[in-house]
Amino acid sequence: MTTAASTVSVPRRRAQWPVPAGLILLSLIPVIAGAARMTELTGGAAITPQNARFFASPGPVVTHIVSVTTYCLLGAFQFVPSLRGRRGWHRIAGRVLAPAGLLAALSGLWMAAFYPLPAGDGPVLFVLRMVFGSAMLASLILGVVTIVRRDFVRHSAWMTRGYAIGVAAGTQALVSLPWMLLVGPPDELTRAILLGSAWVINVAVAELVIHRRAVSAKRSRPAGRAVADRAAPVA
Numbered sequence: 001m002t003t004a005a006s007t008v009s010v011p012r013r014r015a016q017w018p019v020p021a022g023l024i025l026l027s028l029i030p031v032i033a034g035a036a037r038m039t040e041l042t043g044g045a046a047i048t049p050q051n052a053r054f055f056a057s058p059g060p061v062v063t064h065i066v067s068v069t070t071y072c073l074l075g076a077f078q079f080v081p082s083l084r085g086r087r088g089w090h091r092i093a094g095r096v097l098a099p100a101g102l103l104a105a106l107s108g109l110w111m112a113a114f115y116p117l118p119a120g121d122g123p124v125l126f127v128l129r130m131v132f133g134s135a136m137l138a139s140l141i142l143g144v145v146t147i148v149r150r151d152f153v154r155h156s157a158w159m160t161r162g163y164a165i166g167v168a169a170g171t172q173a174l175v176s177l178p179w180m181l182l183v184g185p186p187d188e189l190t191r192a193i194l195l196g197s198a199w200v201i202n203v204a205v206a207e208l209v210i211h212r213r214a215v216s217a218k219r220s221r222p223a224g225r226a227v228a229d230r231a232a233p234v235a
Contacts, residue, residue, distance in 0.1 A: 016080055016081055016082055017080065019079045020076045020077060020079045020080050021076075023072075023075070023076035023079060023167060024073060024076045025170075026167055026170035026171065026174075027072035027073055027076060027167055027170055028170070029169060029170040029173045029174075030068060030069075030072065030167075030169035030170055030173075031068075031069050031072065031073065033169075034064075034065035034068060034069055035065075035069075037051075037054065037061065037065060038062065038065055040054075041054060041055065041058055041061070041062070049119070050118060050119070053115040053116050053118070054115075057114075057115070060107045060110045060111050060114075060115075061107075061111060063103055063107040064103075064104060064107035064108055064111060067100045067101070067103035067104040067107065068100075068104045068108075068166065068169075070096065070097075070100040071097060071100040071101045071104050071163075071166055072166060072167050072170075074093060074096060074097055074100070075097055075101075075163045075166070075167075077093065078090070078093060078094075078097070078159075078163075094147070094159075097159075098140060098143070098144055101136070101140045101162055101163075101166060102137065102140050102141075104136075104166060105133055105134075105136040105137040105140060105162075105166075106137065108129070108133045108136075109129075109130065109133040109134065109137065112126060112129040112130055112133060113130070120185075120186075120188060120191055121188070121191070121192075122188040122189070122192060124188075124189060124192040124196075125188075125191065125192040125195060125196075128192060128195065128196045128199065132165050132168070132199045133165075135161075135165060135203075136161075136162050136165040136166055139158045139159070139161040139162035139165065140158070140159070140162040142154075142158040143155050143158035143159040143162060146158060153214075153217075156210075156213065157210045157213075160206050160209055160210055161203065161206050161207075161210075163206075164202040164203055164205060164206035165199060165202060165203065167202065168198050168199045168202045171198035171199075171201055171202050172194070172195045172198040172199075174198075175194050175195075175197055175198045175201070176191075176194045176195070176198075179194060
């Protein structure tokens with residue numbers, strides 16, 4: 001009598017840190033730039049045409065730097081699967097992230113609306129900043145509303161969109177650097193296109209992540225389970 005050996009396939013565990021580490025590295029670009037600006041404001045640097053608007057009204061830019069730094073760095077840890085599954089961590093981090101993100105969006109909109117336009121900016125970039133800043137603000141508000149309603153799937157989607165917009169400053173640097181190295185400083189329209197494309201890239205990646213989560217959730221549901229089942233809360 002011949003007995004066939006049965007093999008049990010063990011699912012491979014996904015790596016925990018590549019995505020969060022990449023987000024932290026991406027966030028370091030605006031974080032370092034913000035730290036340099038804070039040093040400039042607090043260290044008695046000379047006032048120039050490039051920084052005069054910040055010295056004239058430092059409150060919004062300081063609020064923006066602190067809130068963006070908190071939002072971008074802490075938010076990256078929401079993409080660690082082992083942490084994301086811990087309700088306690090997720091709730092505590094979320095209670096810090098939501099206010100930080102809202103402050104980052106509101107202060108960014110304030111600066112875009114009321115600070116004088118620096119050299120190289122123009123009406124196209126102004127409109128893009130207002131559109132994407134408003135989109136970030138709306139995403140975070142909807143993220144808070146959906147978690148209050150315990151709609152975890154939509155909460156995850158809206159918070160992911162808000163975070164994608166919030167870390168776009170890092171993507172903007174990566175998009176602009178090759179142009180500056182190969183062509184030189186961009187003109188007003190080109191600068192608007194480069195920065196705008198970074199926002200679009202981040203939002204597109206966010207939508208891809210949201211779609212992949214939805215597909216994964218459908219595959220993991222037992223047959224016959226109601227479609228209205230909610231997934232565990234994530235970023």
